[in-house]
Amino acid sequence: MVLYVSEEVDAMLWPKPESLEGISDMEIGEVTVEWEVQIESREWGIKDIGAFIRRVHGTITMIRADGEGEEEVELNAESPEWEFEPSTVHISERYGFYPIEAEIDLKNKKIKVDFQIG
16 A cells, blocks of 8 residues: 655644643644555445545644743654544545545544545
8 A cells, every 4th residue: 555645734633631721722733644545446346435544743833822822732643542533524526535634632542634535
Protein backbone atom coordinates (compact mmCIF):
# COMPACT_ATOMS: atom_id res chain seq x y z
CA MET A 1 0.00 0.00 0.00
CA VAL A 2 1.01 3.58 -0.61
CA LEU A 3 1.32 5.86 2.44
CA TYR A 4 -0.07 9.35 1.81
CA VAL A 5 0.98 12.35 3.91
CA SER A 6 -1.55 15.19 3.87
CA GLU A 7 -0.27 18.37 5.51
CA GLU A 8 -2.20 21.44 6.70
CA VAL A 9 -5.42 19.58 7.55
CA ASP A 10 -7.66 21.86 9.68
CA ALA A 11 -7.94 20.58 13.27
CA MET A 12 -9.86 21.41 16.42
CA LEU A 13 -9.94 20.04 19.97
CA TRP A 14 -13.18 18.92 21.57
CA PRO A 15 -14.22 18.86 24.33
CA LYS A 16 -11.90 21.36 25.98
CA PRO A 17 -9.35 19.42 28.09
CA GLU A 18 -9.74 20.00 31.86
CA SER A 19 -6.05 20.88 32.09
CA LEU A 20 -6.68 23.87 29.83
CA GLU A 21 -9.22 25.73 32.01
CA GLY A 22 -9.11 29.48 31.41
CA ILE A 23 -8.75 29.05 27.68
CA SER A 24 -11.83 30.29 25.86
CA ASP A 25 -10.86 30.20 22.22
CA MET A 26 -9.32 27.20 20.59
CA GLU A 27 -7.82 28.40 17.40
CA ILE A 28 -8.16 25.92 14.61
CA GLY A 29 -4.73 24.45 14.12
CA GLU A 30 -3.32 22.32 11.38
CA VAL A 31 -2.15 18.73 11.61
CA THR A 32 -0.54 16.23 9.29
CA VAL A 33 -2.47 13.03 8.54
CA GLU A 34 -0.61 9.92 7.37
CA TRP A 35 -3.01 7.49 5.74
CA GLU A 36 -3.55 4.74 3.18
CA VAL A 37 -6.37 3.93 0.78
CA GLN A 38 -8.19 0.67 1.45
CA ILE A 39 -10.00 -0.92 -1.45
CA GLU A 40 -12.42 -3.80 -1.00
CA SER A 41 -12.77 -5.47 -4.36
CA ARG A 42 -14.86 -8.26 -5.82
CA GLU A 43 -14.84 -10.10 -9.14
CA TRP A 44 -17.38 -7.60 -10.48
CA GLY A 45 -15.45 -4.49 -9.37
CA ILE A 46 -14.85 -2.27 -6.34
CA LYS A 47 -17.28 -2.70 -3.45
CA ASP A 48 -15.85 -0.03 -1.15
CA ILE A 49 -13.07 2.55 -0.94
CA GLY A 50 -11.99 3.90 2.43
CA ALA A 51 -9.10 5.35 4.38
CA PHE A 52 -6.86 3.73 6.99
CA ILE A 53 -5.25 6.37 9.20
CA ARG A 54 -1.76 5.57 10.50
CA ARG A 55 -0.78 8.76 12.35
CA VAL A 56 -1.92 12.31 13.08
CA HIS A 57 0.58 14.88 14.34
CA GLY A 58 1.00 18.64 14.66
CA THR A 59 0.53 21.63 16.96
CA ILE A 60 -2.71 23.31 18.02
CA THR A 61 -2.53 26.83 19.50
CA MET A 62 -5.09 28.04 22.04
CA ILE A 63 -5.64 31.61 23.25
CA ARG A 64 -6.30 32.21 26.97
CA ALA A 65 -9.61 33.84 27.94
CA ASP A 66 -7.79 36.24 30.28
CA GLY A 67 -5.64 37.52 27.43
CA GLU A 68 -2.46 36.28 29.14
CA GLY A 69 -0.99 34.58 26.11
CA GLU A 70 -1.31 31.33 24.26
CA GLU A 71 -0.82 27.67 24.97
CA GLU A 72 0.26 25.07 22.47
CA VAL A 73 -0.68 21.41 22.46
CA GLU A 74 1.67 19.06 20.64
CA LEU A 75 -0.07 16.06 19.14
CA ASN A 76 1.59 12.83 18.04
CA ALA A 77 -1.20 10.28 17.77
CA GLU A 78 -0.53 6.77 16.51
CA SER A 79 -2.43 3.52 16.54
CA PRO A 80 -3.05 1.50 18.75
CA GLU A 81 -2.95 4.10 21.57
CA TRP A 82 -5.36 6.33 19.64
CA GLU A 83 -8.60 5.42 17.92
CA PHE A 84 -9.06 6.87 14.43
CA GLU A 85 -12.44 7.33 12.76
CA PRO A 86 -12.28 8.15 9.05
CA SER A 87 -15.42 9.72 7.65
CA THR A 88 -16.31 10.54 4.04
CA VAL A 89 -19.10 13.02 4.57
CA HIS A 90 -17.88 15.71 2.19
CA ILE A 91 -18.84 14.94 -1.39
CA SER A 92 -17.91 17.28 -4.21
CA GLU A 93 -18.04 17.32 -7.97
CA ARG A 94 -14.26 17.52 -8.13
CA TYR A 95 -12.18 14.39 -8.38
CA GLY A 96 -10.08 13.49 -5.41
CA PHE A 97 -9.92 11.69 -2.08
CA TYR A 98 -8.12 13.44 0.77
CA PRO A 99 -8.53 14.53 4.42
CA ILE A 100 -9.90 18.02 5.00
CA GLU A 101 -10.61 18.25 8.74
CA ALA A 102 -9.76 16.52 12.03
CA GLU A 103 -11.67 16.63 15.33
CA ILE A 104 -9.39 15.65 18.22
CA ASP A 105 -10.69 14.30 21.55
CA LEU A 106 -7.66 14.36 23.86
CA LYS A 107 -9.55 12.89 26.83
CA ASN A 108 -10.72 9.73 25.05
CA LYS A 109 -7.81 9.58 22.58
CA LYS A 110 -10.05 9.58 19.52
CA ILE A 111 -9.62 11.47 16.27
CA LYS A 112 -12.32 11.81 13.62
CA VAL A 113 -10.91 12.71 10.22
CA ASP A 114 -13.30 13.94 7.52
CA PHE A 115 -12.29 13.07 3.96
CA GLN A 116 -13.51 14.73 0.81
CA ILE A 117 -14.35 12.35 -1.96
CA GLY A 118 -15.67 13.23 -5.34
